[in-house]
Amino acid sequence: MPKMTMIEALRDGMDEALANDDKVIVFGEDVGYFGGVFRCTAGLQEKYGEARVFDTPINESAIVGLGVGMAAQGMRPCVEMQFADYVFPAYDQITQEAARLRHRSNQDFTCPMVIRMPTGGGIYGGQTHSQSPEALFTHVAGLKVVMPSNPRDAKGLLLASIADPDPVIFLEPKRLYNGPFDGHHDRPVTPWKTHELGEVEEGYHTVPLGKASVFREGAAVTILAYGTMVFVAEAAAKETGIDAEIIDLRTLWPLDIETIEASVKKTGRCVVIHEATQTSGFGAELSTLVQERCFYYLEAPIARVAGWDTPYPHAQEWTYFPGPDRVSAALKLTMEA
Amino acid sequence: MPKMTMIEALRDGMDEALANDDKVIVFGEDVGYFGGVFRCTAGLQEKYGEARVFDTPINESAIVGLGVGMAAQGMRPCVEMQFADYVFPAYDQITQEAARLRHRSNQDFTCPMVIRMPTGGGIYGGQTHSQSPEALFTHVAGLKVVMPSNPRDAKGLLLASIADPDPVIFLEPKRLYNGPFDGHHDRPVTPWKTHELGEVEEGYHTVPLGKASVFREGAAVTILAYGTMVFVAEAAAKETGIDAEIIDLRTLWPLDIETIEASVKKTGRCVVIHEATQTSGFGAELSTLVQERCFYYLEAPIARVAGWDTPYPHAQEWTYFPGPDRVSAALKLTMEA
Amino acid sequence: MSSAKLTYPQPPARPGETPDFSLMDIPAAGLLDVPSLSITADECADYAKGLIRVLDDEGRAIGPWAEYAKTLGDDILLTGLRDMALMRAIDTRLLNAQRQGKTSFYVQCKGEEAIGCGFQRQLSDGDMNFPTYRQQSLLVAAEYPLWAFLGQLYSNAFDPLEGRQLPTMHSARDYGFFSISGNLGTQFVQAVGWAMANALTGNDQIAAGWIGDGATASNDFNAAMLSASTYQPPVVLNIVNNQWAISTFTGVARGKAKTYAQRARGYGIPALRVDGNDYLAVAAVSHWAVARARAGHGPIVIEWFTYRAAGHSTSDDPSGYRAKDEAAAWPLGDPLLRLKDYMIAQGLWTEERHTQMNAEMLDHVTTAQKTVESGGTMIAPKPMSRVAVFEGVYAEMPWHLRQQRQDAGY
Amino acid sequence: MSSAKLTYPQPPARPGETPDFSLMDIPAAGLLDVPSLSITADECADYAKGLIRVLDDEGRAIGPWAEYAKTLGDDILLTGLRDMALMRAIDTRLLNAQRQGKTSFYVQCKGEEAIGCGFQRQLSDGDMNFPTYRQQSLLVAAEYPLWAFLGQLYSNAFDPLEGRQLPTMHSARDYGFFSISGNLGTQFVQAVGWAMANALTGNDQIAAGWIGDGATASNDFNAAMLSASTYQPPVVLNIVNNQWAISTFTGVARGKAKTYAQRARGYGIPALRVDGNDYLAVAAVSHWAVARARAGHGPIVIEWFTYRAAGHSTSDDPSGYRAKDEAAAWPLGDPLLRLKDYMIAQGLWTEERHTQMNAEMLDHVTTAQKTVESGGTMIAPKPMSRVAVFEGVYAEMPWHLRQQRQDAGY
Numbered sequence A, B: 001m002p003k004m005t006m007i008e009a010l011r012d013g014m015d016e017a018l019a020n021d022d023k024v025i026v027f028g029e030d031v032g033y034f035g036g037v038f039r040c041t042a043g044l045q046e047k048y049g050e051a052r053v054f055d056t057p058i059n060e061s062a063i064v065g066l067g068v069g070m071a072a073q074g075m076r077p078c079v080e081m082q083f084a085d086y087v088f089p090a091y092d093q094i095t096q097e098a099a100r101l102r103h104r105s106n107q108d109f110t111c112p113m114v115i116r117m118p119t120g121g122g123i124y125g126g127q128t129h130s131q132s133p134e135a136l137f138t139h140v141a142g143l144k145v146v147m148p149s150n151p152r153d154a155k156g157l158l159l160a161s162i163a164d165p166d167p168v169i170f171l172e173p174k175r176l177y178n179g180p181f182d183g184h185h186d187r188p189v190t191p192w193k194t195h196e197l198g199e200v201e202e203g204y205h206t207v208p209l210g211k212a213s214v215f216r217e218g219a220a221v222t223i224l225a226y227g228t229m230v231f232v233a234e235a236a237a238k239e240t241g242i243d244a245e246i247i248d249l250r251t252l253w254p255l256d257i258e259t260i261e262a263s264v265k266k267t268g269r270c271v272v273i274h275e276a277t278q279t280s281g282f283g284a285e286l287s288t289l290v291q292e293r294c295f296y297y298l299e300a301p302i303a304r305v306a307g308w309d310t311p312y313p314h315a316q317e318w319t320y321f322p323g324p325d326r327v328s329a330a331l332k333l334t335m336e337a
Numbered sequence C, D: 001m002s003s004a005k006l007t008y009p010q011p012p013a014r015p016g017e018t019p020d021f022s023l024m025d026i027p028a029a030g031l032l033d034v035p036s037l038s039i040t041a042d043e044c045a046d047y048a049k050g051l052i053r054v055l056d057d058e059g060r061a062i063g064p065w066a067e068y069a070k071t072l073g074d075d076i077l078l079t080g081l082r083d084m085a086l087m088r089a090i091d092t093r094l095l096n097a098q099r100q101g102k103t104s105f106y107v108q109c110k111g112e113e114a115i116g117c118g119f120q121r122q123l124s125d126g127d128m129n130f131p132t133y134r135q136q137s138l139l140v141a142a143e144y145p146l147w148a149f150l151g152q153l154y155s156n157a158f159d160p161l162e163g164r165q166l167p168t169m170h171s172a173r174d175y176g177f178f179s180i181s182g183n184l185g186t187q188f189v190q191a192v193g194w195a196m197a198n199a200l201t202g203n204d205q206i207a208a209g210w211i212g213d214g215a216t217a218s219n220d221f222n223a224a225m226l227s228a229s230t231y232q233p234p235v236v237l238n239i240v241n242n243q244w245a246i247s248t249f250t251g252v253a254r255g256k257a258k259t260y261a262q263r264a265r266g267y268g269i270p271a272l273r274v275d276g277n278d279y280l281a282v283a284a285v286s287h288w289a290v291a292r293a294r295a296g297h298g299p300i301v302i303e304w305f306t307y308r309a310a311g312h313s314t315s316d317d318p319s320g321y322r323a324k325d326e327a328a329a330w331p332l333g334d335p336l337l338r339l340k341d342y343m344i345a346q347g348l349w350t351e352e353r354h355t356q357m358n359a360e361m362l363d364h365v366t367t368a369q370k371t372v373e374s375g376g377t378m379i380a381p382k383p384m385s386r387v388a389v390f391e392g393v394y395a396e397m398p399w400h401l402r403q404q405r406q407d408a409g410y
């Protein structure tokens, strides 16, 4: 299997989708001629033409609003928000229009659309290039929310999302674009080509939505993670020597509750981690579901490790980022409890 | 003390604020000449003039965006979103601008602004006149989120919010505008004048933000509720005969964690209820905080009762609404567990 | 002390004052030509400032647009009259039903019937409207079955949407009527997206966006205008300027611009202003605009100049913010009466036939109403599908909704 | 088969092609009069289509605006030259510092110096700009202390924002520079709100909004225009049209409209188009516009016509999307050189003094840089206040942040 970065895998996925189904169109700010500020769509306009891959004005609400109209009329738009931090002008179109169109019209109209967005920090982007808005979408009925943690899943999940009959929020952990990042920002970056998950299936191949993957098996404690935090969890497990089972959610909603429940009932302990600010983050829903369903199996309180309840700072981003040390501390506490 | 509906209490609060501080201005769609579609600002333009109370174009982003600029320049805007369902066009201005201005400018600029919005269902308003978006604001660092459940608190909390140095999301449970509603939609409405909480302090008087009130004392189980659900909780407690302690949060964020912790440690049981859709709702944060802080005191799983994860339906709104029967069932389960 | 003073746009009259439109300049009928389908924004300054009218103040059809209207054939007159009469009969009966507590909510089209009725008749199969709640006249002229129309308003067993949506928020794909959301402005840009899909798939269909004067203030008005200008899809963007947005005078949304059509021109989109209470002008301009869009000349904006004769909705009482009888004082009259008078003058119609037609229409609606009410009303409700709450959130119901449906007891 | 075809606006040249502005029509200098301060949108059609220029292609100052500029006194020339030279020196040094890994990010103002430098010098104390990241020239002309300016760019102990914000997102209330957010468009309407507060408190101050050509597409552009038109506050709304939005040709945001100024006119706001690379034109029009706003004639829009000579930011390489040396081909030249040549022609300046000035400026910046770098760089960082992360989220730190601060270890 070819080795790819996550950027290449996403590009390959869109390439497959464009080749497979002429209803698929790709657009967004700078995604056309130039191929996106992260180059995820580089070369696609040249290959498929301007009618399939094009630049838009800087208006996220228009990008999604046009997408809703196109999707309802049978196209399959796969649009890009240049950064997740800039999705909010489109928040009304996504949550009040795309999310409810099928329901409110009694399936008279539907909205098969994918909204891609580079997510999370760790690139010194400051408060407007670092946010993780997943919880602002998991609260909204009618949306699916996906976040891959590696190139292989990225391609498969993206193709599954484009094929999905409903709107999908596709969050791309930009800190993982070029390599698995474990939170040790002071160490050299390992590129994806040195990692097995950098091996990506060729051709059209999907990873089903709604299925988590057990990233690392373990018996002592369950770590629920997604995106960038998966590798941070791995680092913490290794460094503490705690036999943690790491579940990579892959799809945040609808959630793969069986896999989670089975794991926590096995380990009796659970740590929930994410990069987004803690309060009302998706971790709260995870912690609550685990508590509701595994209460009598729990040997320790469910711990949360998340970003602080502050804007994402620029110079102090490693103070903000919930790195291996904070996760390790939570793991130890949970084991000792 | 005079008896007021919640609408009159809110109007009285804005009247006091306008009289007290000439930096206070009130504006929004139809709030000026007409006094708002719920009449909350009726008479205020006549009393204070168009420069203090005025109509705006139908552009929620402009309403908040203008408010940010005015607040930064020393005014104290108290703006109205005609319905909470229509706050989303302003979501970018609220979460990316108002919420972060103080922090990002290192206190060079601040944003003392109140954003009022009629919230919740029960008035056959369908999916665009019924939503409860609180969790979409509690996740955002820099915002305060307030929701009164009665006229007395409504006035006091509104005046405290207007006096607050930071942006406050002020959610008004519209089903409680005219009387305490316990979820029994098939029974006659009791007006506020027959309820002691319809008695409102005269003059300038605040209810501090960040302080919950123990709405009903009890020893068996703690119910965490806010807005409309406070009276639903009361009905469920009465109908089940369960000695439930009902905590009316009043301020959702920053949360009065001491009061909550003390109560749950006393009762050992907790039921969290809200009208918003369940997944990633504010109940998830409440349940998680209680679990994290009271784990060893819990004798039963923390239960959640919330709106279903669907759009708010029109004809079937009582199927959607988490009424006394659903709360009672959860209470019983929690007691039996 | 500053010299800067803020302005707050004021309506010509408020309650207690006499309605007054004397300062409103209303160009005479027949002044404007029928422009080439390929007219540009630069070329249409007069159309954005002026007013396309066919029927003059004496009820005569005059000028180039009258000629153009003739080419649409004579039967458009009777069709238009019947469509508008039916729309008004529905308003009458449904307002009544809501007052009786049989339905939860209603919005009247009253006074604006010509716009939706006249426009719809110029569309072809496959064309799609993105309407607002006040453009139900499009459905009437699309010959949407009355039981379905009323069923949605009664939110009962006859409701194609199974009670999910607020009355007047219809959805009828096969009748060219996109699902109404209730959020203002959002669907104007969706219409542009739909039209782009039409062009991309080369299906020869067009889309029509609809927005009220008040909602032109919404940000997605900009999203729609700019997208249409940049990509040039086959879309007709309709602005229904009925002078009011609930209690708010149209000047608040228009600002210092003289017309909404001029705002569209600023985006480089040609725009016309039309007497929306003149069925012949509506039919003619609609035919022209639809032809232009279909011919590939790109987007076109039409400002329909009209007056909201009724309250905003059944939740609204206009006596609190506008002058009594302002509707009666509207200089461009009532679309139904104006067309009727014209047809009588042409010898194509009589008072008797008109009275008879109105009676028939009321009858027609009343009969349908009886049938639909057998499905339940707000005061005498019948059980509704409660599964409908959970169905259609996603194409396939995920585990959490299956579980919630069970918890709900079905 | 449909006749509707979508259009996708194209730049005059792409990589591999020769830069080409031949189709761009650039009116001659001196054609437009200085209008009355009370000019209306209707009256300024020529100003929205045309281009206000003082310096002609031969570098002479001609026409009514040249006369007007003279009334600002001769020292504006040297001041302007020095401001622009300092701005460029900062660009040179900071680009370099970022390339060396000493800072995380930088945005050059290069080629647009005249606009911010010329505008700021016409403002008074208390006036407030709502700038974008590329208008740091406003700060230079406001004589913002260099250590603070650079401190923010180095995100170190010298940073007034204590590292919270991305470099170039300055905030300097006392220098009339509003905190930059980084989200495009949002602050244009905030400027209108600030100006409304000015009018409401009668403080005689004005506000100035700034937006790029690409960001005019954002929805809050509409929010700002409409609010300004409706309430008429004392605000100057500046559109910096530098032909590019990262890799996107300005035509994508402009659509089929010929200018951005015309879009403003559609809202009923008077709008002028100005050669942004002509310091004299900038100073004159800025003085006029600020006077108009302060005098209470309401909002005014200025489209500054210029060219983004550098890459979008240090994260961007324009060779991937635009023709090589396009900046050099820009028909309106370089603002610094044009002013220098004019001053030399006027006998007010010499090549020698110019070279000397540039050297001084570089020196000046380099010295400040040394001091500031002593506070730490990205490659040789020094500990930063980590409490700053938690402070200022609210006026008073709530319990959960106090706890998180403890958990963080300080």
Ligand SMILES: Cc1ncc(C[n+]2csc(CCOP(=O)(O)OP(=O)(O)O)c2C)c(N)n1
Pocket: B029, B058, B082, B086, B089, C132, C134, C182, C183, C184, C211, C212, C213, C214, C215, C216, C218, C240, C242, C244, C245, C246, C308, C312
């Ligand atoms: C985003 C949004 N804000 C506010 C509302 C509430 N609202 C419903 S109708 C209306 C007035 C609309 O006026 P106009 O656009 O002129 O249409 P008309 O009712 O006159 O046909 C308002 C403010 C809404 N539905 N959506």
Ligand SMILES: Cc1ncc(C[n+]2csc(CCOP(=O)(O)OP(=O)(O)O)c2C)c(N)n1
Pocket: A029, A058, A082, A086, A089, D132, D134, D182, D183, D184, D211, D212, D213, D214, D215, D216, D218, D240, D242, D244, D245, D246, D308, D312
């Ligand atoms: C809402 C939003 N969307 C996207 C971006 C990403 N972005 C940053 S700058 C930029 C281009 C802006 O171009 P323009 O407005 O012309 O300003 P210029 O950079 O040319 O000065 C984009 C798309 C953003 N900052 N905010």
Ligand SMILES: [Mg+2]
Pocket: C212, C213, C214, C240, C241, C242, C243, C244, C245, C246, C308
């Ligand atoms: Mg209207």
Ligand SMILES: [Mg+2]
Pocket: D212, D213, D214, D240, D241, D242, D243, D244, D245, D246, D308
């Ligand atoms: Mg630009």
